[in-house]
Amino acid sequence: MEINALYYLIPSLIMFACGVYGFITRRNMIAMLISLELMLNSVDMNFVVFNRFLFPGQMEGMFFTLFAIAIAAAETALAIAIIVNVYRANNDIDVRDICKMKF
């Protein structure tokens, strides 16, 4: 059996959809952050697969992935710091309780 690009792209898309679904349905901020990571990782996977299978002569997608991983790490670090802040103020990291400002 030949493993072509589709075998990677479909799991990557499923991962992205799971990330979106998780971000919308999860109520715990850490779980939401994990869902965001899923989305970002599926982007990385897409880039690598496109690069490997469609444009094997160049490295642009790989480089983008490297930078995207670093950016995702920075985003997570900052988000965790802010979640800690919210936890200190609220004693809770449930998004349903973050509702003082509305409409």
Place this chain on the structure above:
Amino acid sequence: MDYSQFLLMKQEIALLVVFLLVFLYDTFAPKKALGALSGITCALFGIYTIAGFCTCVTGVSDTAFAGMYATSPIIAMIKNVLNVGVLIVLIQSVKWVNNDSTVVRRGEFYELLLVTLFGMYLMISARHFLLFVIGLESASLPLAAMVAFDKKRYESHEASIKYILTAVFSSAIFMMGLSFVYGLSGSLYFSEIYGAIGSVSSPMIICALAFVIAGVGFKLSLVPFHLWTADVYQGAPTPVTSYLSVISKGSAAFAFLVILVQCFGAVYEDAWEWMLYALIILTITIGNLFAIRQRNMKRFLAFSSVSQAGYIMLGIVGMNAMGLAAMVYYILVYVFSNLAAFGVIQAIENNTGKVDMDDYRGLSKTNPKLSFAMMLAMFSLAGIPPFAGFFSKFFIFTAAINQGSIAIYVLVLIALINTIISLYYYLLVVKAMYISDEPSTIERFKSSCTDRVGLIITVAGIIFLGIVSVVYNHILTLAERSGLF
């Protein structure tokens, strides 16, 4: 490697120098001398802003780093416009940043602010999506930290968690769109993408475009991606709110135009013309309708800025140099009008802690000068003739109509009707300040020297920018030489 290409980045390098000087002073200055930090930052940035205007007369158009980075006179101009806005924000924030709870961290405030500005420069100048994404992230991540700056206020935390989660979500969607673009064209250079996707649209291009537009739309707070705007604007410290609403939005709008024109310009009629129309109509209308029911001034200005973003987007519709010029001019005028409004809100909030529209009743009797500045800001935002806001709206409508199809006429008509709706809610503030007979709940107070300087600059801008026609003409000549279209 040719090192002279670094000279093209002179604005970035100058900003970096300002940042490093502020950083070093903040780190190594003796405790006694730290009190001068705000003054030094404002002075350094002021010098840099003026120097930027002096050098942009002889601006060059060129690309550097194998075409990843581009500069041209109009790009230098939009960066200067942003500089003016940042300078006013810096001046207005002096009083707030020197209060007891933030005074030990004020260095961080200035450093984060300058870093985000650097990210916005990269966004504007990027001609390669890698550089663009790095700019986008370094523009939006430090902003989340700035939104959380007021540690003692619960709203600040709430706003920052909402901001960071939606920002990461939107950038993930944006990068997904980029991966599709990469799969289609095999390159991340704007020019090569333009060549590779050709002028025929396919489902994948439409999908990629929708993702890219959604990602940047989040930053610009276009409807339906605007839901974070009101909460973040209300919760953030007021100087950060004014920074978010003016500088961040202006730079994202310009970068959005560059991406749409330079990458996807060929599939304009095929793929994204109607997407853009729908976004503009929704943004202007929903922003206006929600602004009517707001009582908190910061939330009110948040929705007003949502609808202003829709007007700014009208500059893209024309797809010509006139639209670009009208957009840059609109951003310039918007910087002055919105910062005047935020300046008044800040002065009142710093002295009395009140931000509700009901508190503004009868303000003209106790604080006539502040009410006058607020009134001019509202008139300019609404677009009443002698003030700058009228001319910016006029130019942007003219530029859009220039393209001349029926759909555009309908679009501009809807935008015009919305101007009238917006007049209603902007005048609500003026009515509360001038016509209401109830005694004011805000005592007469003397605003600080820096607040007054900020307000004088912005009010002067509102009055003179419209009348001094040389400003728009200059921007138009720069836009015609931009080579974007």
